[in-house]
Structures are given as C-alpha cells and as structure tokens.
Amino acid sequence: MLLLLLLLLLLLLLLLLLLLLLLLLLLLLQLLLLLLLLLLLLLLLLLLLLLLLLFLLLLLQLLLLLLLLILLLLLLLLLLLLLLLLLLLLLLLLHHHHHHHHHHHHHHLFYHVYYYYFYYYCHNYYYFYYYYYFYYYYYYYYYYYYYYYYYYYYYYYTTTTTTTTTTTTTTTTTTTTTTTVHSDKKRIHTMAATTTYSPYRGACMFYKQPLFYLNIQITQYIYKLVCDIVWRYKTLHTIYLHIK
Numbered sequence: 001m002l003l004l005l006l007l008l009l010l011l012l013l014l015l016l017l018l019l020l021l022l023l024l025l026l027l028l029l030q031l032l033l034l035l036l037l038l039l040l041l042l043l044l045l046l047l048l049l050l051l052l053l054l055f056l057l058l059l060l061q062l063l064l065l066l067l068l069l070i071l072l073l074l075l076l077l078l079l080l081l082l083l084l085l086l087l088l089l090l091l092l093l094l095h096h097h098h099h100h101h102h103h104h105h106h107h108h109l110f111y112h113v114y115y116y117y118f119y120y121y122c123h124n125y126y127y128f129y130y131y132y133y134f135y136y137y138y139y140y141y142y143y144y145y146y147y148y149y150y151y152y153y154y155y156y157y158t159t160t161t162t163t164t165t166t167t168t169t170t171t172t173t174t175t176t177t178t179t180t181v182h183s184d185k186k187r188i189h190t191m192a193a194t195t196t197y198s199p200y201r202g203a204c205m206f207y208k209q210p211l212f213y214l215n216i217q218i219t220q221y222i223y224k225l226v227c228d229i230v231w232r233y234k235t236l237h238t239i240y241l242h243i244k
Helices: 002-101 107-158 185-193 210-243
Strands: 161-167 172-178
Touching (some): 002 210
C-alpha cells in the first residue's frame, strides 16, 4: 500500500512538473507574440511617418507651383505696365507736338494726318540711324584697311635686304645684297579686293557683320511695332471723334 501511495505521489509530481513546463512554454509564446505585435506597431508607425512625409512633399510642390504662377502673373503685369507707359509717353509727345505746331487744324483731321507724319518721321529716323552706322563701319574698316596697306607696304620693302657671308679657309668674303622691289600696285589692289573688310567690294558690311545686321533688323522691327501701335490708336480715336 505504501508503495502504491508513493507511486501515486510520484506521478502527481511528474504531472505537476509537466504542467509547469507547459505553462512556461505558453508564457514564452505569449512573450513572442507580444514582441511581434510591437514590431508590427513600429512598422505601422514608420509607414505613417512616410505617408506624412509624402504629404508634406506634395504640399511643398503645390506651394512652389503657386509661387511660380504668381511670379508669372507679376511679370505679365509688369510687361503690360511697361507697354502702357510707352504708349502714354508717345501720346504725350504727340500731344505736345500738336500744341506747338498745329493750332489751326481740326482736331480729328490733325490726328489722322499726324499719324502719317509720325510714321514717316520714325522711318526716316531709322534709316538715318541705319545709314549712319553703315557708313561708320564702312569708313572705320576703310581706314583700317589703308593702315594695313601701308603697314604691309613698309614691311614688304624692309624685308628685301639680304646679307650673305661666305667663309673659307684662306679668305673671308662678306657680300651685302640689297634687292629693290618696285611698288606693284596692281597686285596689292588685287589683294585688297580679296580681303574681308575691303572698300573695293562695295562695302557690303552686313554679310560680314551678322550681329550688326541682326541689331539693325531688331531696331527696324521695334520701330515698325511702335508706329503700328500708334497708328491703330490714332485710327480708333479718329473714328471715335467722327462718331461723337
């Protein structure tokens, strides 16, 4: 009997130990699950942070686009203001000239006629400017060419003197030979006609000066544009006065 009781006790103890082990294992599993949950939470937090950063970047992009649009609008407004100021200055000049020179003309007739006078004046001034610069460049290169011509002439004549020295074992002979070359004007003029900035080629400087030619074209376009704006304003004003 005692043996049986002892065996039972041992069995019970073993069972208890097993149960304790199971409990420990369960606790460990729970801890692991908790750790996994914590990791998942951290990942979720990181994702949320990334989403917030993306949202902030989008907001910054939108703000930059808005700033660019505002700057473009400001530039357009400034350009419009400049155009209006130019028109006002032109009108003031026209009005001032009208009061000094055309007191006895009818108002609407004056505006209609004065436009043609102003347009003609603009184009005359432009062509005067055009020809003034054309001849300025022409004579500049003309004098430059003649400076080059005389320089070449001088250089040509000073380099034709040669000195020959002959040394032997017995005697030393020194011979100085001066070669006289006459002025070959025909050849020099032929050379002049083939140079880049030669007045013999008709002084067509626009083919040799592309930037200058472009400057002239831009000036012509600006004058035409200004005169065209003035013409349109004067025409509308004349129609308005006739209707009035």
